[in-house]
Amino acid sequence: MLGETDNSRRNLLKLATISLVGLTAPSAKGMYQAQREAIQRPETPEQALDLLVKGNQRFVAHNLISFEEDLNILKAATEEHQEPFAAVLSCADSRVPVELVFDQSIGHLFVVRVAGNVATPDTIASLEYGAAVLGTKAILVLGHTNCGAVKATMAGKAVPGQISTLYQYIHPAITGANGDLTTASRQNASLQASVLREASPVLAELVKEKKLAIKAAIYDIGNGKVTMLAG
16 A cells, blocks of 8 residues: 555656646747847848858858757747848859858748849849848848859850840859859859849838848858858
């Protein structure tokens, strides 16, 4: 009888402990909010760009931290809304995994991808949504070395389907590159950033109010480093 009483007490204690844990354990969204506060969502365009730079430095150093975040918590907190701190207009090239390049996880970046990272009406509309509705603090146009779209534009040869429709957006960037692909890719990224600043009244106004920064950068697919471009 004594043994049964002891067992009953132990079972009651276990149930009580489980109940208390259930009452006091933070929710997934609560835990995610704590993580976000630790990350410190940037308040200025400069801080947003700095987060991208530091993330790429971790990527180059093979010291990623984004995978350490609890993906279940991230998913729970981003299921109904999103708060990306920056947008990236990137090439569709499979060698440019944007979130990895900047060591960012779910819900951190608003990524728009198209061959040649060109500013077309469609991509501009998406980036306007990211800035005006979601509140991104920075837009980064990310070109990359050995870009197939830029290379094809420079060659000017016949291509199948609608691939050549991209040429009109890239062609101005190859002027003065003297046939150098990397130079043309850098100029293309800068050109597309300039188009975003000038062709969209929505983005231009946010830049004027210092609520948004639009920059260009080049990603080296060989060493993984992102270099910010002037302008």
